Amino acid sequence: MDLELRQLRAFVAVVDAGTFTDAAAALGLSQAAVSRAVAALEAALGARLLHRTTRHVRLTAAGTQVLARARAVLDEVAHLRRAVERSRTELRVGYAWAAMGKHTRRLQRAWAARHPAVPLVFVQSNTPAAGLGDGSADVAVVRRALQDPRFDTALVGVETRYAAVASDNTLARRRTVRLEDLARYTVAIDDRTGTTTVDLWHPGGAPATVRATHGVDEWLTLIAAGQAVGITSEATANQNPRPGVAYRRVRDAPPIHVWLAWWRDDPPAFLDDLVGLARAAYGTGPMNPHG
Numbered sequence: 001m002d003l004e005l006r007q008l009r010a011f012v013a014v015v016d017a018g019t020f021t022d023a024a025a026a027l028g029l030s031q032a033a034v035s036r037a038v039a040a041l042e043a044a045l046g047a048r049l050l051h052r053t054t055r056h057v058r059l060t061a062a063g064t065q066v067l068a069r070a071r072a073v074l075d076e077v078a079h080l081r082r083a084v085e086r087s088r089t090e091l092r093v094g095y096a097w098a099a100m101g102k103h104t105r106r107l108q109r110a111w112a113a114r115h116p117a118v119p120l121v122f123v124q125s126n127t128p129a130a131g132l133g134d135g136s137a138d139v140a141v142v143r144r145a146l147q148d149p150r151f152d153t154a155l156v157g158v159e160t161r162y163a164a165v166a167s168d169n170t171l172a173r174r175r176t177v178r179l180e181d182l183a184r185y186t187v188a189i190d191d192r193t194g195t196t197t198v199d200l201w202h203p204g205g206a207p208a209t210v211r212a213t214h215g216v217d218e219w220l221t222l223i224a225a226g227q228a229v230g231i232t233s234e235a236t237a238n239q240n241p242r243p244g245v246a247y248r249r250v251r252d253a254p255p256i257h258v259w260l261a262w263w264r265d266d267p268p269a270f271l272d273d274l275v276g277l278a279r280a281a282y283g284t285g286p287m288n289p290h291g
Helices: 005-017 020-027 031-045 061-089 101-114 216-224 234-239 271-282
Strands: 050-052 057-059 091-095 120-124 139-142 151-159 161-166 187-189 210-212 230-233 245-250 256-263
Touching: 005 020, 005 031, 005 050, 005 057, 005 061, 020 031, 057 061, 101 120, 101 234, 101 271, 151 271, 161 216, 161 234, 187 216, 187 230, 216 230, 216 245, 230 234, 256 271
Parallel strands: 091 120, 091 139, 187 210
Antiparallel strands: 050 057, 139 256, 151 256, 161 230, 161 245
16 A cells, blocks of 8 residues: 555644644644554554543654654645745746846846746856756756756857956956966856866967866865965856955957756746846857757
């Protein structure tokens, strides 16, 4: 016999209420229905969970173990329901390092004007798919091509690359820098969610030393301390100012492409509107819909 959620709810309610009668009142069921649900749970597990008396119930040793797990299961189900309900009332856009930089507010305003009842909420997730995989985001802003066939993408814009250097570094005195200027330093690279790889440099010109980092905060902390330099998108420069860090445009680096990504078999509501408004915010106009 398979376990059912109603059986777990009845069991937990009896423990919390102390009697079958009070549990039935709390659940809005008959006492007989609650009793049957608990009996069915015990039969499914092959163990007695409650010692019953005419006035009270108490947990058996097996019941004590089952109770904690039953609560965890019911909590997870409640979490799933809240997540689904939230997805109906807001559209969550995930990002790893920066949302859409200077275009973020413009997009939010345009979205609010068109969909006032569905807030556009940006959430940070330092994962390659920016929250799509774990369900924390309905759509994701990604700046690295996704190879995962579960996801579909739409190109929405391009961004300039910026160097990040300590504010007392001599490079901070310049308006722009070149890749070869940065190669003389240790370069901080997040190869999981960042946009920089040693392939940016020509063969023979790559930095001698690379420092692995894990997320924008660690990356910025290293740079502010003068322990490394970095290269990132203009969105990071716009959204992540940091005392001790200066951003300078890299004039000989290729631009970064910006995509929106979503589950291929479960696209969110209003996806076409979001893609169109994102492209409008970037000023890119019509684009090839797939990255």
